[in-house]
Structure formats: C-alpha cells, structure tokens
Amino acid sequence: MTIYALSSGPGISGVAIIRISGSDASKAITLLTGKPLPSPRIASLRKINNVNTSELIDEGIIIWFPGPESYTGEDMAEIHVHGGKAIVLALQNELSKIENFRLAEPGEFTKIAFQNGKINLLKAESIADLIAAETEIQRLQAVKIMKGKSAEKFDDLRDKLLKILSFVEAKIDFPEEDLPDENIQQIKKDSTEVLKKINKILDDQKVGEIIREGFKIAIVGPTNAGKSSLLNNLSNREVAIVSEIAGTTRDVIETHLNIDGYPVIISDTAGIRNSKDEIEKKGIKLSLDRAENADLKLVVVDAKSIDLKGFLNDLLTDNSILVVNKSDLIQGELNTEVTKLEHVLISLKENLNLDKLISKIKDRLKTKFIINEDILITRERHRQHLVQCSDNLRNFLEKNDKKDFDKAAEDLRLATRHLGMIVGKVDVEEVLGSIFNDFCIGK
Numbered sequence: 217m218t219i220y221a222l223s224s225g226p227g228i229s230g231v232a233i234i235r236i237s238g239s240d241a242s243k244a245i246t247l248l249t250g251k252p253l254p255s256p257r258i259a260s261l262r263k264i265n266n267v268n269t270s271e272l273i274d275e276g277i278i279i280w281f282p283g284p285e286s287y288t289g290e291d292m293a294e295i296h297v298h299g300g301k302a303i304v305l306a307l308q309n310e311l312s313k314i315e316n317f318r319l320a321e322p323g324e325f326t327k328i329a330f331q332n333g334k335i336n337l338l339k340a341e342s343i344a345d346l347i348a349a350e351t352e353i354q355r356l357q358a359v360k361i362m363k364g365k366s367a368e369k370f371d372d373l374r375d376k377l378l379k380i381l382s383f384v385e386a387k388i389d390f391p392e393e394d395l396p397d398e399n400i401q402q403i404k405k406d407s408t409e410v411l412k413k414i415n416k417i418l419d420d421q422k423v424g425e426i427i428r429e430g431f432k433i434a435i436v437g438p439t440n441a442g443k444s445s446l447l448n449n450l451s452n453r454e455v456a457i458v459s460e461i462a463g464t465t466r467d468v469i470e471t472h473l474n475i476d477g478y479p480v481i482i483s484d485t486a487g488i489r490n491s492k493d494e495i496e497k498k499g500i501k502l503s504l505d506r507a508e509n510a511d512l513k514l515v516v517v518d519a520k521s522i523d524l525k526g527f528l529n530d531l532l533t534d535n536s537i538l539v540v541n542k543s544d545l546i547q548g549e550l551n552t553e554v555t556k557l558e559h560v561l562i563s564l565k566e567n568l569n570l571d572k573l574i575s576k577i578k579d580r581l582k583t584k585f586i587i588n589e590d591i592l593i594t595r596e597r598h599r600q601h602l603v604q605c606s607d608n609l610r611n612f613l614e615k616n617d618k619k620d621f622d623k624a625a626e627d628l629r630l631a632t633r634h635l636g637m638i639v640g641k642v643d644v645e646e647v648l649g650s651i652f653n654d655f656c657i658g659k
Contacts, residue, residue, distance in 0.1 A: 218244070219328075220311045221320035222304055229299030234307055237325055241291040244314055245278060248295070248307075254280050264297065267310050274303050288325055289332030330640060337640035338367045341595060345428055352477040353585060357427050357594065366592045367639045369417075374635040376410050377609075381632060384625045404613065407628075411609045417592050418602055423585065424594040426511060430472060430481040431581055434510035436531055441516045442541040445564045447471065447484040450574070468502050475574075478581045483510070507531055512580050514539050514573075519546045519561070522554055532557060537576055543568060598638050605634040 218238025247267050254260035259277045276297035286292040330340050342361035349355040435443045469484040513536035538559035544566045562569040608631035615624035
C-alpha cells in the first residue's frame, strides 16, 4: 500500500504539505499533474488537478524523493499547496481514489523509516519529542538524542556483552576445552564494568523523563488556604474556581507552564480535611496521591490557623516548600514551629512576596534540571529495559562464578536483548505500536 497524509498539521495555514510514501507515489504525481515526474529533490511548480476530470484543485510545489534516498526509504513525494481546509480535503479525496492508496496511521512514515533502517528507535522517539517540545530544554534534549550519542553508548555496551557471550558460548560448545584463567577473569571484569556503567546510567534522578514530561508541582494543604488562588496566580489566568466555601476544589486541576524555559505541570488539589462527603473524600485521596508522586510540593497553609500536626507534618519533606498565605491578616512574628522550616510568607490578596516564592521554585527547578552528557534515559521504556539488563547481568555474574555456564549464558543473552530493544537491534514489534501511536498523523 501507498500511504498519504497531511504533514503540516491541521487548521488553516499559508502552506499545507501532503506527504505520500510507497511504491505508487510516482503514479499519484503523474495522475494529479498530468506531467512526468520532476527532477529528484528539486521544487517544481505544477498545476494540481482532479484525477478524473482534470479540474484544477490548486497550483503548488511538487518535490520528488526517489527511494531509498528519502525520509522513509521508499519512493516519496511532497505536495505543497495553499493551506485552506477545502484544498487539503479535495487533494486527499483525489488521493483516496487511486488504487492501493490509503490514509497514513499516526507515526507511520517514521515507523517505515525505522523498518527500512533509516533511523533507530531512539531517533524515532526523539523526533516525536522534538515535535512535542514546548520549552527550550525539551528541544535541546530531543536534539541531543537525535544526534545519536545515546544510541552509540547503548550499542557500545551491547557489543561488549556480545563479545563476552561469544567466550561463554565457546565454553558451552567445547566443554572439553578449559578456558584459560585469564579469559575467565576478563569475562568477569568486562561484565562487571558494563554492569557499573548501566547502574550509573540508571542513577540519573530521572532527569531525562522529567524534562520530557514536565516537572510536577502539587499544591496541597487544608481547605480555604488559598491553593486555587495560588494556581491562578502562577498561571496568570483563571484556571481554578476560587470560593470562600470550604471544599470547592474536589478534583485535581492541572495546568502546564513554561517557567524560565523549564517545563512545569502544576496541580491544584482538593483541600485535605476530615470529610463525610464521599466525593470529597475521593478528591482528598487523589490529592495525597498527587503529592506523593510530585517532584515538588507547595504546602499552602492559612497564616491565621497553622497546625502542622498530622497530615501536614507528613507532607513537609525535603521536596516541599511551606507556603504561609494570608500574611496580611496576622500581626507580629510567626511561631518558631514555622520559622524553623523552609517557608515563604505571602499574601495572595495583597500580592506580597510572590516573587520570593517563584524564585524558590526556580531554584528547585535549576537544581533538578542540571544536565550532563550522562543523561541517556528519556522514557520509562528505556529505564525498564536497563533495569532488566542490570538484573540479568547480576544473575550472570553469580552463575558464572559457580561455573554454571549454560544458565549464565541465558542471562547474558537476555541482558543483551534488553539493551538491543532500546535502539531496535532485535525484534521489537511488541513496542512499535506504543511508540509510533504517540506521533501525529503525517509524521
């Protein structure tokens, strides 16, 4: 089948790009233009007509990319037309009339590029991340992965394991031959070195995933402390309903922000208190769950009635900032129980000290987002394969020490397989769907 899709995104635009890939891509161009194919990779102005009636659809640019020198590795073409909805629909309708043509699935062009060996899985994922990037730090991370250094690192580790595996399998195939002691020691040394490198990669504080998905901040605290007002203030818009009625927020309200180039997801949660209302109780449970999984908690309390016992004390951990709101309603100093904790005294009503709170949040972000060349994991998929690889390598070392070479070899094969699945060096059909379904149609 030959596939086609709008690659420039939906909506009205100055220019729209229809991408076509497959063995019959050339047929589509000749049918739509009534002329021979243009020269490869040279923009050619052509009239684009209906297939059957030759009625003009639009005048646009045709670019022809013969395979395998194309993005997908197949014959491919791009049709650049004016970006009106009617033009795009008319052109797609004409393409659908051609035999063996169909609309592409999400990410299918990139999936074909992977299957044809044009890119590896890491680069495919980085393309999706680059398209989805909303902040500069996300863009930089996606570009870094696209350059291929991560793939080179994983390939290098996998090659070392394959070399070790060849020694172990030689011992299995020729049991009467004794491996020299220096070979056995080298196997142990090399596999231990690979294990240490994998564990170092895993010990990254999940920075890569946080950059890709966003730094999670949960606003938590008792009812009527000003949590929803704080969310609205940080967002510069009315995200959450603000009311003096306790328990107004019953669900988690989430908004995405760009703070100094850092991707942030801020969640306003239900006020935590003892409640008999079943819906509010579910909201409170969601609040506690969101707080537990947050990278930073803003624990908001009312300056007039601070009680840091019970659940509040549990929320005040190393990854939290105590926010004392309604400072305009108090006189004198705060009690020592509060002042000994890291806190910010603010007034949302009077707009006091909010700059200090934002400064503290930025400091936490900068500390968390320290980037170095060792950050190689950007998705949970990568982490799970590396964890499995690490576990298999530990098992291998244990069995190898006991000279149980048959079982040790299987653990080494599994370790090698998990490394290969990160970059796509083995049969990875089971993970392709979940990866490429995240793409937009036309990519």
